[in-house]
Amino acid sequence: MEDFVEIKPGGAPLKRIYLNLMLWFVGRAVQAASKVDPAVRQEFDSMPMGFIFSLGAFPSGPWMVVEKDANGRVKYLGQRVKDRNIDLRMTLKSMDALLLLFTFQESTPVSNARNRLFVEGEVPHACTVVRILDMVQVYLLPKFIAKRAIKRYPRWSLKRHTLDRIQVNIRTLIGC
Amino acid sequence: MPQGSSWHMPMPDNPSNKEAAMYLPDYYEFCCRVKTVAGHQALETIPDLLSDMGAQKPMIVTDQGVSGAGLVDTVMTAMAGKVTPGPVADDVPPDSDLRMVNGLASVYRENGCDAIIAVGGGSVLDTAKAVNILVSEGSDDLMAFTGANALKRKLKPLIAIPTTAGTGSEVTIVAVIADPDKRRKMLFTSPFLLPDAAVIDSRMTLTLPPHITAPTGMDALSHAVEAYTCLAKNPLSDAHALEAIELISTHLVNTVKNPGDRDGRLALATAATLAGIAFSNSMVGMVHTLGHSVGSVCHVPHGTCMAILLPYGLEYNMHKVEDRIAELLFPLAGSEVYASTRPHDRATAAISLIRKLNQDLFDATNGRHCTAFNQVKTPEGHPAVCSRDLEAIARTALGDGSIFYNPEELDFDDCMLVLSAAWDGTPLDRSKVKQG
Numbered sequence: 001m002e003d004f005v006e007i008k009p010g011g012a013p014l015k016r017i018y019l020n021l022m023l024w025f026v027g028r029a030v031q032a033a034s035k036v037d038p039a040v041r042q043e044f045d046s047m048p049m050g051f052i053f054s055l056g057a058f059p060s061g062p063w064m065v066v067e068k069d070a071n072g073r074v075k076y077l078g079q080r081v082k083d084r085n086i087d088l089r090m091t092l093k094s095m096d097a098l099l100l101l102f103t104f105q106e107s108t109p110v111s112n113a114r115n116r117l118f119v120e121g122e123v124p125h126a127c128t129v130v131r132i133l134d135m136v137q138v139y140l141l142p143k144f145i146a147k148r149a150i151k152r153y154p155r156w157s158l159k160r161h162t163l164d165r166i167q168v169n170i171r172t173l174i175g176c
Numbered sequence: 177m178p179q180g181s182s183w184h185m186p187m188p189d190n191p192s193n194k195e196a197a198m199y200l201p202d203y204y205e206f207c208c209r210v211k212t213v214a215g216h217q218a219l220e221t222i223p224d225l226l227s228d229m230g231a232q233k234p235m236i237v238t239d240q241g242v243s244g245a246g247l248v249d250t251v252m253t254a255m256a257g258k259v260t261p262g263p264v265a266d267d268v269p270p271d272s273d274l275r276m277v278n279g280l281a282s283v284y285r286e287n288g289c290d291a292i293i294a295v296g297g298g299s300v301l302d303t304a305k306a307v308n309i310l311v312s313e314g315s316d317d318l319m320a321f322t323g324a325n326a327l328k329r330k331l332k333p334l335i336a337i338p339t340t341a342g343t344g345s346e347v348t349i350v351a352v353i354a355d356p357d358k359r360r361k362m363l364f365t366s367p368f369l370l371p372d373a374a375v376i377d378s379r380m381t382l383t384l385p386p387h388i389t390a391p392t393g394m395d396a397l398s399h400a401v402e403a404y405t406c407l408a409k410n411p412l413s414d415a416h417a418l419e420a421i422e423l424i425s426t427h428l429v430n431t432v433k434n435p436g437d438r439d440g441r442l443a444l445a446t447a448a449t450l451a452g453i454a455f456s457n458s459m460v461g462m463v464h465t466l467g468h469s470v471g472s473v474c475h476v477p478h479g480t481c482m483a484i485l486l487p488y489g490l491e492y493n494m495h496k497v498e499d500r501i502a503e504l505l506f507p508l509a510g511s512e513v514y515a516s517t518r519p520h521d522r523a524t525a526a527i528s529l530i531r532k533l534n535q536d537l538f539d540a541t542n543g544r545h546c547t548a549f550n551q552v553k554t555p556e557g558h559p560a561v562c563s564r565d566l567e568a569i570a571r572t573a574l575g576d577g578s579i580f581y582n583p584e585e586l587d588f589d590d591c592m593l594v595l596s597a598a599w600d601g602t603p604l605d606r607s608k609v610k611q612g
Contacts, residue, residue, distance in 0.1 A: 112580045113408035113459070115205045118325045123363050124575025126323070131574075152585035152612035 006059070015099055020062045020079065022102040023055065025172060027064035027076035029136045032171035034074035036164050037139075043132050044068050053088040053121070053129050054081050057098040076175075088121030088129060104141070104148045108133065139168040199500075204410035206457045207367050210336075210347045214376035214446060216438060219251055222293070222335060223258035225373045229333035231291030235284050236264040237304040238295040242339050245383050251295055251337060262289040268296065271361075271475060272303040273354040274318055281310035291333035294371075295380075297392070298343030298352075298478060301336050305351040305369045308334050318353065319362070324577070327366040336371040339380045341444035342392025342479050344399055344452020346374035354472060361468045363577045370456075376449055378442040386432045387544035389444070390537040391479030393428040396420060396448040397530070398463050398482035398489075403454035405493060405500045406461035406581045417454035422507035423447035428533065432540045461582035463489035466595060469572040474561045476552050483534055484549055488594050489582075490527045491604040495611055496583040498523045505529070531603075548601025566595045585612070 033040040047068050056063030056079075065077040065084060077084070092098040097116035100106040108130055111117050119126045134150045147153045213221045226234060238248055243266040255261065265280050284292070284307060294304030309321050312331035321327055336346035345351070351364040384392070400420040403413050424447045431440035466489075467481035490501050502522035506514040508529045517525050537545040546552045549561040561569075570591035573579065579586055590610065597604045 109407055109580050113406075114201060114203045115408075116203075119323045120326055121323060122319075123323050123577040124360065127575050127577070127579060130580070147612070150585070151583070152610065154612060155610070 012095065015095055016062060019057070019095065019098055019102060023062050023064035023079065026055075026133070026136060026140070027066055027078075028175055029140055029168060029172040030066050030132060031074050031076045032168045032176070033132070033136050033139055035171065035176075036167045037135060037160070040132055040135050043128050043135075044072075044074055046128055047125060048087075051088070051125070052077070052084060052086045053090065053125070054084075054086050055090045055129075055133075056081065057092045057095045062095075062098075086121075088119070088125045090126060090129065091118055091120070092116055093118070104145050107149050107151065109151060136168075139165050140172070199409065199411070199414070201410055204408070204412075206410060206412040207349070208347055208370070208453045208456065209367075210370050211373040212347065212376065212449060213373065214442070214449070216378045216442065218375050218377040219254035219337070219379065222251070222255050222375060225335055225375070226259055226291060226333070229291060229372055231333045233260065233262045233287075233289050234291040234293045234333075234335070235262040235280075235287065235289040236266075236293050236295060237268060237280060237300055237307065238264065238266045239268040239270075239297075239300050240266050242266070242296045242300070247339055247380055247383070248295055250379055251293070261293070262287045268300045268303045270299050270477065271354045271471065272299045272306075273356045274362075275356070277303060277306040277310065277318055277353060278316060280307045281316070284311045291335070293335045293337065295337045295339060297338065297340035298345050298395075301338065301343060301345035301371075302351040302353060304334060304336070305345070305371075306353050306364065308332055309351075309364070309369075319355075321366075322362050322364055324365045326364070327368040329368065331368050334371040335373045335375060337375045337377070337380060338445065338448065340384060340388065340392040340479075341381050341441070341448040342395035344396060344448050344455065346371055346376070347449055347452040348456035350456060352468065359472055360572060360575060361472050365577075374449060376442070376445045378438045378445065381441045381445055382436065382438065384435070386435055387541045388479075389435065390428070390432050390541050390545040391477060391483050392448070393424055393432075393444055393479075394483035394486065394534070394537070395479035396444070396451040397424045397428075397533075398467075398486045399451035399455040399460060400424070400447075401486060401490070401504060401530075402460035402463055402581075403451065403458045404504065405490070405497050405583070406459060407583055408458040408581055409500070410458055413454040413458040416450045417458075418507045420447040420450035420454060421504060423450070425508045425529075425533070429536045429540060432537060459581040460578050461489065462492065462579065462584075462586050462594070464578040465573050465576045465582065465586065466569070466591060466598075468576050468578070469569045470549070470561060470595075472572055473569045474552075474565055475554075476549070476560050480546055480552060483537070484546060484552075484598050485594070487527050487530050487534070488598045488604050490523075490530070491606055492590070492594055492609055493583045494523060494527075494606060495609065501526055549595075549599040550601065561599060563596075563599060566592060566599060569595055584609075 052067045054065045063081045137149045294301045308331045400417040404417040427440045427443040463485045470481045505522045505526040534547045552560040554560045
């Protein structure tokens with residue numbers, strides 16, 4: 001079994017480009033939201049320093065990797081999962097399953113309920129990451145799309161819906 | 177109580193009911209490859225089951241209550257002359273933890289065992305599954321296998337013999353083990369955690385006292401109800417769930433009043449297995465999310481938590497899954513009551529029936545079956561759940577994996593809303609449930 005050749009799925013370049021773009025955007029938005037939103041910050045506070053999590057598709061990506069570094073700062077680390085000590089891996093069974101998620105045809109809970117998502121790592125941390133991703137989606141998406149992606153659209157303050165949303169989106173675009 | 181020996185859902189009355197009655201997800205998975213042997217004399221098949229698995233020296237995992245009640249002796253007698261069992265580890269506590277699992281794995285290895293027979297309730301069966309992970313993987317670090325689908329290969333042979341008709345662990349892909357340092361229950365899910373065989377024998381539950389029979393039966397009911405109403409429901413798990421609900425509704429109160437009713441015992445054990453198959457394939461929601469956390473923080477028995485929380489979970493989710501809850505009225509109350517209840521009243525009626533079931537069990541056990549958390553006492557007679565514990569319970573609940581499967585979102589404030597009502601024993605004020 002040691003010498004098997006791993007067959008990577010080919011084709012579907014447009015899907016891969018789209019998903020790469022979405023994961024890049026969401027990864028940077030997580031970093032941005034951690035600086036703007038106290039609730040997102042509070043969720044990260046429950047994670048240990050140096051905690052790294054990833055979200056992507058089995059077997060060969062694409063991925064996004066996010067770290068809460070030794071100083072407590074949240075950083076989007078890019079798409080490389082190899083050689084990283086990842087504490088929590090959230091993996092969709094295929095690129096198609098990831099596409100369902102990122103075209104908002106399925107929410108994360110429904111994806112999980114349909115056994116498309118598997119988690120390696122501590123479940124409480126996975127719950128935290130899902131809550132963070134839910135909040136990030138509310139920041140990034142218009143309400144009618146976000147309502148498809150999460151269980152309950154939150155009743156946020158006007159400031160959070162407007163000023164904070166603008167800040168998160170600008171920071172996501174410029175990467176800070 | 178239901179009428180008729182099997183249920184057939186009547187044709188739906190309106191389009192929304194039709195949609196719910198014919199629920200078919202785009203995709204679902206269902207797996208139950210546990211050989212189930214059930215009856216009044218099922219234990220006698222154990223030697224053949226072991227032989228089929230190629231096992232010769234099983235370790236017996238149990239607890240002192242089961243051992244003290246003579247149930248291990250009954251199993252030993254059934255195997256006598258055909259199997260030479262290994263050690264009997266009878267010190268599994270009600271909330272088994274990582275240290276206990278590591279200790280039992282060492283006993284297994286030191287005695288050169290090649291299989292496990294678990295005789296007990298949920299804690300024993302889950303402990304046996306966790307021990308099986310360590311001895312099969314050659315590991316001492318159970319936490320490396322926490323979460324969903326972390327196991328990648330078949331484990332050693334495991335035979336599960338439930339002694340409570342509630343947990344369903346004999347047919348589930350789940351094991352729950354406490355992490356005492358973090359005061360949290362860790363969830364392990366994998367198809368490889370399914371036992372190789374489940375032996376359901378009425379002799380194993382005959383001596384269960386009424387005040388234990390009642391909450392374990394409600395535990396099974398909570399499995400079936402949540403399997404039917406939560407996000408991962410599917411047609412196959414639905415079929416198991418509805419049959420389980422009817423069996424429990426028909427037999428639970430009678431069996432609590434007549435503990436020696438062998439047929440009632442077998443019916444409840446069968447219902448627990450059916451409910452286990454259902455929830456193993458569609459998981460459970462907030463009743464378990466909160467119940468696991470009450471168990472972790474306050475050490476309240478799981479069945480008691482389920483009995484108390486079940487009506488609250490349904491009330492909380494009502495606006496999302498009213499049609500599904502309404503359908504529960506049929507197996508709970510039977511065709512006549514279902515037909516004579518107006519469609520928009522059925523969900524409320526189903527929840528009221530579950531509350532009534534709890535009250536009937538309270539009466540039948542002379543008040544030992546609790547219907548609110550403020551009634552639950554420690555063995556020393558002190559309140560087990562204080563109102564000041566509720567915040568810690570709510571915080572713990574936010575890290576429980578079953579929260580994913582609940583139809584409605586559940587944040588800290590939502591948990592507090594439900595826990596406060598369940599502590600008081602007053603129905604949930606549904607106007608306070610957030611909707612988005």
